[in-house]
Amino acid sequence: MKGIYKYFINGLIVxxxxxxxxxxIINIFSFTERLLGQYLPIHFPGLALAVVLSLIVIIGWMSxxxxxxxxxxxxxxxxxxxxxxKFIYNSVKxxxxxxxxxxxxxxxxxLVPYPHPGVKSLGxxxxxxxxxxxxKFPEEHVxxxxxxSLNLTSGFNIILPRRDIIPLDVTSESALQYVITAGSIxxxxxxxxx
Numbered sequence: 597m598k599g600i601y602k603y604f605i606n607g608l609i610v611x612x613x614x615x616x617x618x619x620x621i622i623n624i625f626s627f628t629e630r631l632l633g634q635y636l637p638i639h640f641p642g643l644a645l646a647v648v649l650s651l652i653v654i655i656g657w658m659s660x661x662x663x664x665x666x667x668x669x670x671x672x673x674x675x676x677x678x679x680x681x682k683f684i685y686n687s688v689k690x691x692x693x694x695x696x697x698x699x700x701x702x703x704x705x706x707l708v709p710y711p712h713p714g715v716k717s718l719g720x721x722x723x724x725x726x727x728x729x730x731x732k733f734p735e736e737h738v739x740x741x742x743x744x745s746l747n748l749t750s751g752f753n754i755i756l757p758r759r760d761i762i763p764l765d766v767t768s769e770s771a772l773q774y775v776i777t778a779g780s781i782x783x784x785x786x787x788x789x790x
Contacts, residue, residue, distance in 0.1 A: 624648060705771035705783065707762040708740050710754055716762070717742050718774060718783075722753065729755065745778040 628644040636643075676682045704721040711717070719740040724730075730737065736758045743751035764771070766783035773781045 703768045705764040705766050705768065706740060707764060708742065708754065708756060709760055710740075710742050710752070718764075718771060719743070719754070719761075720771070721761070725755070733757075735759075743775045745775060 625644045625648065628648055632643060632647065672685075675685050706719055706721055707716040708719045709716060710719070719742040722739040722741050725737060725739055729739075733755075737755050738758050738761060739753055739755050740761065741751055741753050764783065765786050767786055770781070770784040774783045
């Protein structure tokens with residue numbers, strides 16, 4: 597019976613992310629196809645894909661400009677004033693930000709003595725300390741973000757001496773997988789392809 601339960605859980609681990617990803621993508625393209633079918637006299641295979649990709653690029657370009665940032669900020673404040681919608685939007689935004697910016701922000705994986713000496717936690721080195729912080733220490737210190745397991749949007753920023761961190765030669769993707777899966781997938785070295 598334990599074997600069947602284990603296989604069931606393993607099956608869910610494989611199927612659920614694939615199913616959710618497929619569901620979202622299929623619904624986005626299906627909605628786009630229906631919308632385009634109503635308003636455009638022409639239709640060809642791949643039109644929805646081209647429109648969705650173009651829309652993503654245009655929104656990304658617009659969000660990089662001052663006026664667009666103001667409009668987006670205003671829209672987020674309006675959404676933030678609606679109780680249930682605010683919770684859903686903020687959760688999805690934090691998760692999206694963590695996933696899409698993780699390549700830039702969470703790239704230097706290290707081990708740190710946290711939450712107390714004698715144990716090690718996986719963390720990510722953050723940008724260099726600003727002068728007001730760095731000047732308070734007699735030796736070089738670094739800021740390390742220690743994420744909570746199963747949730748990249750929560751964790752602790754700790755400042756500790758550089759001599760106390762242990763750099764890891766692992767891929768950022770596998771370090772993130774280690775955190776997201778609560779340690780069930782161990783980090784792989786940079787020289788590993790799989």
